[in-house]
Amino acid sequence: MDLESYYEIDRTAEFILSRNFARVALQFPDDLLKDSTKVVRALYTKLASLKASSDEEIRGDGDVGLFVMADTTFGSCCVDEVGASHINADCVIHYGHTCLTPTSTLPAFFVFGKAPINVSNCVNNLLHTADTAGKPVMVLFGLEYAYAMLDLKKAVLEALVSYESQAELEIQFSDVVCSVLEPSGKSSDFGGIMELVGVSHANDAAGVQSGTRHSTGGLVWNVPQGRKVEEYSMFWIGSENAAFANLVLTFNGCEIVRYDATEDRLVTDLSQQRRIIKRRYFLVEKAKDANIVGILVGTLGVAGYLHMIHQMKELVTGAGKKAYTLAMGRPNPAKLANFPECDVFIYVSCAQTALLDSKEFLAPVITPFEAMIAFKRLFHLIF
Structure with missing residues (x-):
């Protein structure tokens, strides 16, 4: 290296x-x-x-x-x-x-780092996915592969020129939001991180730029007007990490395949991620029966975390439940066991670290989004 x-x-x-x-x-x-x-x-x-x-x-x-x-x-x-x-x-x-x-x-x-990737093999798997999906393909990736995206886009365009089914293929690439963050929340692109580029057989980027903006895991992309994100097949380049799990949970209405760059193979079996979705739904249902809710402070630096904590307090108390706010660093079963009176915990953190596997915890740990699903209806019923 x-x-x-x-x-x-x-x-x-x-x-x-x-x-x-x-x-x-x-x-x-x-x-x-x-x-x-x-x-x-x-x-x-x-x-x-x-x-x-x-x-x-x-x-x-x-x-x-x-x-x-x-x-x-x-x-x-x-x-x-x-x-x-x-x-x-x-x-x-x-x-x-x-x-x-x-x-x-x-x-x-x-x-971000630079994880190794076989661009040629990745392109072949991407074209095969686009050919068999029968719908537009959105390419997303772990940030450790951001450095290779320009080469990957170029290779895709070159391959589409001679591809037999090129008239039917439409491939669009997501892009990194930024490489520099300012405390005001404004982003800056120092050093030329790639712009958002829509790549299809016609390379019509102008049509992609107007539409609905989506983002996940530091990536951003646009869906053209008249289309829904569910109409796309997601092609993820990277490992089965927290960013990928967040993608599957957020866009569970989309077909998703994963290209494992480490093993140079395509992974279509997402049964593990689907089980995570069912597990999260179960936790939401269980949270509805809680009487005392612990709000875990999972960050002291992420912009807007104080506002989210206050919002969770209002949500919990508005649903007729008691709320405790707890700051303890990284939560683990031993720490949370000190608060046996809490029936459920809401973890206020970033989108990726908030997805805790709480099977070993005495009480379930849910995200603020899941809390809104669990308690919002109760809030409306009470008021």
């Missing part, structure tokens, strides 16, 4: 200097911590090189402090603004898988 390419050392150093940041927090997930010292050394070397060759004035004496966050307060996919505040960081550089949930106080720069 080329460390400088994988961790985008050049791009990261340019971002830090362009914003005149003096204290920078580097957030690594557990599986990438082993590379943290190498990344720090590479960044310091690159920063020194850029400052030596730059004529622009740097704030203060030009020194930049890099601080590695070896653990996260909550889920590693979210920007840990609490940990970064301990060293008064000006920004956070986030490495690895992310949900791209907006931040509250600090700007964040994302390095």
